[in-house]
Amino acid sequence: MLTIIAALVTVYALMGSAIVAAPPAHADTKPGFGIGTTGLYRPTGSTGRYIYVDAARGADFAYDPTGHEAGDAPWPRNDCLHGNRTPYWARTNGLGSANCPQPDAAHPMRTIKVAIYASRPGDVIVVRGGTYNEAISTTGDGRTDHKGTSSTHRLVLQNYPGESVRLNGYINFQDPDYWTIAGIRFGWHSTITANRHYIVGMFGGTGWLFQRNEVSGAHGNANMLVSFASGGPSAATAPQSWRVNQNCIHNNRGTNPGNTDHNLYVKPSQYSRDGVIQRNFMWNAPNGAxxxxxxxxxxxxxxAYVTVRNNTLLRSGSGVVVGSTAQHISITRNVIGLPFTPNRDDGGIKTYSMRYPTTVTVNDNYIAGWPNYIRETGTNPYGHVVRQNNKVWDQLTTGSYNSCTVVPATSTVRSGWGHVAN
Known part of the structure; x- marks a missing residue:
């Protein structure tokens, strides 16, 4: 009887978690933002579940009291959680719910990496507060199906609401179809990240959302990189319908030559479509953009086909740099200024000898601090970018950089432009 009561308590607890309101997949939840999620997302589909991660009390390995001898390596828990994927060794040794439990709130995983390896479409990975020093790849276990299947059947990686999750190292998402990544603080690690060119890498994928995260401290080309998946640029490998929304991305500490160390580096290929970078606060990329x-x-x-709107971009070599063959780019309602070193070769918005300049629009931004607020470098035989209604602002701010709370001090700028605009 006591066993039945305990089981019912567990069921009701999980039901309570499941009905917590979650923002829609691509929601811009409110004009401003704070790092972290505001509720638990819901698992979707018939097999969707919560996968909990807790560095302090989780376990990544199955407990097998019958099949191990002293010194044997433990069974990887993600392997015995996959039903018909359960390997021969797990079936032979009788690993079941007692010694390989589902990764619920009472039986969490220890690392984010293994939680991702255990994931399937519809799952929500909930990470409890703490510091996780990890190198993560969605294909690190040899499988390629750690992805959602539609906009309503997603995979989610989120912090537990109200708890601070710090991931130091790097994360490599290959083909992250219909992933939502929300509420994680990504940082550099001296031995795990080391000389890697990014901390967060999003390679290819359709319908993914990166929202309300912090990424900081890279010692190379990018804090965050958006690119094509393995196999080279093509329609099959290019990211489609992707969003970088409401994040704080800052402090690229790279010292590579040639202004090459950026906060967000976007090279998804000419085959990419519907990319949106909006309502982010980015600062400190002195050796880049x-x-x-x-x-x-x-x-x-x-x-191609990228919209950059309502971002606040401060304290860098340039605010936005547009490569020579980028096309169908819209840059609008951003606040750009306080350059780290206002070199004549830099600009609030800077372009290179563009091949398709008339497909690039720079409209209705506030820019200040450079000798040339919009600088088109090199030869321009194909014309110039389209520009209109760009204004100069006073570069007055309030708030703290370290807590990602800086906003334009002037209300007319703050209310209509930048990351906290109405």
Missing amino acids: NIKLGPSQNPAESP
Whole structure:
């Protein structure tokens, strides 16, 4: 009887978690933002579940009292959680719910990496507060199906609401179809990240959302990189319908030559469509740009159909750099200024000898601090970017950089432009 009562208590607790309101998949939840989620997302589909992660009390390995001898490696728990994928060794040794329990709130995983390995479409990975020093790849276990299947059947990685989750190292998302990543503080680690060119890498994928996160401290080309998946630029590998929304991305500490160390580096290829970078606060990329849209060396890697709107971009070499073969780019209602070093070669918005300049629009932004607020470098035989109604602002701010709370001090700027606009 006591066993039945305990089981019912567990069921009701999980039901309570399941009905917590969650923001829609691509919601811009409110004009301003704070890092972290405001509620638990719901698992979706018939097999969706919560997967909990807790560095302090979780376990990544199955407990098998019968099949192990002293010194044997433990069974990887993610392997025995996959039903018909359960390997021979797990079936032979009788691993079941007693010694390989579902990763619910009472039996969490220890690492985010293994939780991702255990995931399937519809799951919500909930990470309890703490510091996680990890190198993560969605294909690190040899499988390629850690992804959602539709906009209503997603995979979610989120912090537990109200708890601070710090992931130091890097995360590599290959083909992250219909993933939502929300509420994580990503940082550099001296041995795990080391000389890697990014901390967060999003490679390809359809319908993914990166929202309300913090990314900081890179010692290389980008705090966050958006690019194509393995296999080279093509329609099959390019990200589609992707969102970088309401994040604080800052402090790229790279010292590579040639202004190459950025906060957000976007090179999803010319085949990418419907990319949106909105309501982010980015600051401190002294050896690069807050946002770099595409390389200049390989035309096939340059971005297409990207909207950059309502961001606040401060204290960098340039606010936005647009590569030579980028096309169909819209830059609007951003606040850009306080350059780290206002070099004549930099600009609030800077372009390179553009091949498709008339498809790039720079409209209705507040820019200040550079000798040339919009700087088109090199030869421009194909014309110039389209620009209108851009204004100069006073570069007055209030708030704290370290807590990601800086906003324009002037109400007319703050209310209609930048990341906290109405």
